[in-house]
Amino acid sequence: HRSFCWEHRPQQALQPRPSQDTTCSICLDTVEDKISYKTMGCPACQDARFHRHCIQRLALHAGTGFRCPCCLKQEPFLTEMLIMGIRLSKRPPSWQSDQEVRPSSDQRHGRCDASRCLCLRGREHVEANG
Template sequence: QETDRVGLMGFLPRDLLIAVWRAAQKHCCVCGQSGATIMCCVPECDRWFHLPCAKEGGCVNVYVIPFRSFCPEHRPEQEVEATPEPGTECPICMEPVEDRMTFTTLVCPMCKRAWFHRDCIQGQAMRAGALYFQCPLCRDSEEFRVEMFIMGIRIPFRLPTWEDNDAFAELGVRHGQCNARDCLYPGGREEAEEGGPWELLLCSSCAAEGTHRRCSGLTNSIDTWECDTC
């Protein structure tokens, strides 16, 4: 339908019933159970599979137009001519990868040095979203993103999860308390004055700690201060 306001998200009830009936006649090539709704897009192939069985069976779903799906026999393979060196580790989980390209071991087509597990790069894609998804090593985004789409990595078109619910909003808030071991200001650590001995100075290196001038024995002429950590 032209609008998702028709039927259920654009699908008419009649069409949904037909899809359910058809799926009941198809058996999954991975688990053997009925109810398979995804068909390999290769014309001469009659394999069907369940979406949850796809990864276990080595099937690939491409999550961009034209949204094609492939059985294990016809799934796309990377054409990069590269072989991981012995002991190569996935830069995401730091665990060893296989000694060649497989369904579960992928490589960046640009740098050919970043080898990673399918599950690891899928997790990174879900966290980063399409805008920030890139190779963990060379930081290429365009070619890398296209290759991962073709290999069946789902990359959501949304902002990264680290921007959800203002997760890092506190990083934009200026530090506002005295961290001296013994704060002498009568108003307490959270209070300060605009100038003089009770002005709050932040560490000139990290800005993550502060002190009133008098609490650290600083004269009014001193405008910079560095915390013990820095």
């Protein structure tokens, strides 16, 4: 990881935004009027503003699907966030992993996986309830 002093840190070169809408595009709380260490923006759409901690949390959950939450562009957004020190996960999005790993509520496991199955009807026997 690269590190910089406060004076020489990377800074975003975004156009000033009209002050009437100063909300984080992720949490919808108020953000600063200007781009700063705590308030970041999207270089692609120039419209999205977000708290640094909000975009960092999104980056970790979105993983390989990380993109601007407003315009949904991945480039130049992804490159800019890396330059600005936002850490990314190399995993698939957490919401996608959850759906793939967990069976849906209407599916049941239908086979005993114990090393020694004690069911008299065998490993493949499934009761209607329970």
